[in-house]
Structure formats: C-alpha cells, structure tokens
Amino acid sequence: MKKILIVFVVLLSCNLSFGQLFTKKKVINLENMDKKILSYGYFLGFNSYDFKFEYERDLEDILVDNTTGFQVGLVGDLRINNHLNLRFEPGVYFTTRNLRYDESYFAGQSFNPSDLVRETKSTYIHLPLLLKFSTNRINNIRPFIVGGISTALNLASNEQNPDDNSAGQFRMTSNNYFYEIGFGIDLYLLYFKFTPSIRGVFAINDEIIRDVDPNSPWTGNITSMKTRGVFINFTFR
Template sequence: MKKICFVLFFFVSFANIQAQGFLNLFNKDKVINLENFDKKTWSWGYFLGMNSYDFRFDYELERSDILVQKNVGFNIGLIGNVRLNDYIDFRLEPGVIFTNRILEFPQFEENRDRIREVESNYVHIPFLVKFSTKRINNFKPFIVMGGSVAHNLSSNEDNRSDNTSGQFRSKDWSTYIEVGFGIDFYTEYFKFSPSIRGVFGQSDEIVPDNEPSSPWTRNINEMTTRGVFINFTFQ
C-alpha cells in the first residue's frame, strides 16, 4: 500500500511540474473546450469499464496455494461530483459490477472436488476524493483514493449446503480501499476521463464449511478480494 501511495504521489508531482513548465507553450492559439466546466459545484455523469478480480488468501499452515483463475468482468454506474476547490473534488460512484472467479484446490484430483466457481455481482458504492493537477489546455491528470462498500447479489452466505455439495460460500458484504489515477480530457461537448484503479479488500469474505475439518476451508484463515478497474467516465 505504501508503494502504491508513493507511485501516485510521484505521478501527481511529475504531472504538476509538467503542467507548470509547458503551460505557456500549450496555451498558444489553443482552443479551450468546456472552459467553465470545473467551476460548477455539482456535476454528474456515468462510467463504463472492465474489471479483473482476484482473491488473496491467508493460510493457517503452509500448504499448496489455492489457485485463482481470473476473468474479465464489466462495470457500469453513475457519478456524483462535488467541487471543493480547484484541485479537490468529492465523488460518489454507485455502480454494478459483474465478475467471476474460478478456484482450484490442488489437493484434489477429480474436478468435482477440485474446481469451484465464485460468481460475484456487486452493488458497489465508492466514496472517493479526487486530487487534480492544474489544467493544461484540454486535459488534466488526477488521482483518486477512498473507501467503498459492496453487496454481493450472488452471495450464498445463507446457503446451508457447503463444499461437500459443491457450494463455495462467500459473504454478502465487503469493504475496500481504492486508489487510482487517470486523465480528464475536455472535448467540445463533454469531459471524458479514462482511469485505472486498484481495489483492496479489507474484510474477510469466506464462509467456512459446516465441518471444521473441511479440506476446502479448514486451512483458510482469511480471504479478501483484490482487483483492478479500468473505467471510462463521461460527464
């Protein structure tokens, strides 16, 4: 986490230096789109994107790792932005995330015991702070960081069946820390913002099997989500 924060700090500092150094050069005879867009207190938009989710396992004993097959998922949602000053905004980005992961337990030979699919369709609600550099004509780099909560609509936490019946269970609710960066591009009619974001789970999501000695869950001390978002925002 410290390394990520350092990289983001370096990114913003470098972008700001470039903005100051080349601002006069870029300003010559350049058409400025949506010149007053960022002066509004409130602004709205939506985003579309992709995701790749993984699991991080903390084990009781050192044994064979559970393998996670990641798949590309889909994100869609809305944006509410509150301007605090020229460089800081508060954002609420409620959305829906569709993803799935396949777990492989190497201690089993037969696929019916070895493979478990974990479907996750989240209602995802991030609370973020956006830190921007000075605008350079029609683009402006930024970083975002904050926290989020998510409700897994595909959760089977209350299912009485467990891995002995082929059901790998995970919890309904989870919490995350989110850190990312991107660039605002000002077009003639709207602001377009591609970004990349890391998502780091802070809550244990596993539901242990009914039998404490279960070969699937007995060695798992904690299971948390981590993932990457690539979002395309339109405001």
C-alpha cells in the same frame, strides 16, 4: 489483470500524444465546466478481480483463474475547491473467479476432479466514496489521483445458503468493505469531458464463509480470503 493494465496504458499514451497536448497552445474546450458545484455523469468499464489468501498450514497455494468482467454506473461529483472533489460512483460490477485446489488439500480423502475447482460468480453493488486530487489544467487535459473507501453488496454470495462445499456450494460474505486508490486524466472534448481512469481495490474484511466441517478441504486451511482487483473506467460527463 496484466492485459487490462496494458490496454489502459496504450489508451492513455494515445490520448497524451494526440495533438501534442503538452507543447502547443490549444483551443480551450468546456472552459467553465470545472466551476460547477455539482455535476453528474456515468461510466462504463472493465474489471479483473482476484483473491489474496492467508493459510493455516503450508500447503500449495489456491490458484485463482480470474476473468475480465465489466461494470456500469453513475457519477456524482461535488466540487470542494479548485483541486479537490468529493465523488460518489455507485455501480454494478460483474465478475467470475475460479478457485483451483491442489490434491494435497484432500490428503487421506477420496475426491472427484470436480472437487478441485470452485466457481465463484459475483455481482457487486459497489458504492465508493472518493476524494479526487487534480493538478492544474493544461490546455484540454487534467491529470488526477483518487482514493477512498467503499462498500459492496455481493448479490451472488450464497451467504444464506444452508448448503456448503460438501454439496458443491462455495459461500462468501454479502457485505464487504474496501479501500481504493488510482489515477486518471480528464480530457476536455468539444461537447463533453471524457475521463479514463484506473483504480486498485483492496478488501478489508475476510470474505469466506466456512464449511460446517472445521477440517473441510475447501475452507479449513484458509485463515482469510480477501478480494483485490483492478478497475478501468471510462467516464462521460
């Protein structure tokens, strides 16, 4: 997650410094683009998903080895007024997280080293509805903040799988709900608008499907497990 943030900051700094956008009068590109009521585009990006756990007993935290995933999707933008837009950004998000359990979860039980690790691969159909609040345009840039709610269908959740962790299957809910907040900057280029942005995403619902055994070492000590993540998107319109 830190690596993704560093990449975004470097890219944003380069864009802001290029051409001294804040200090010199520039040729105005795409002058009438923001006057459209409806506009469309697409995005590509990177993600870093994590889990936030709450526990029943005070054992060692479950560690999450998160990796950098990627996403692709479409953008639909509805202009409400000069500073406010309603956006729908359906996309497909791919990620993998590995959960690492401490041996204390298996106290009094025999276990194999493989029992201490659970891999969760997720493919989300992510459907956010967002409000975008933009500043006044400054030459060919326009900063904004964005926030809203979303739902996501996890196609790799294993929710309907009758096997649980005793058979090596970690299960999660298929339908999940989030709130999102972030910021970005519109860059008006000669032929299109390029928008780098970053968003934090936070699950509202508990996502874990518990094992049949209420004392399961994998799920018995977990009160709730909620996704949180960072998205970096590059939008083209």
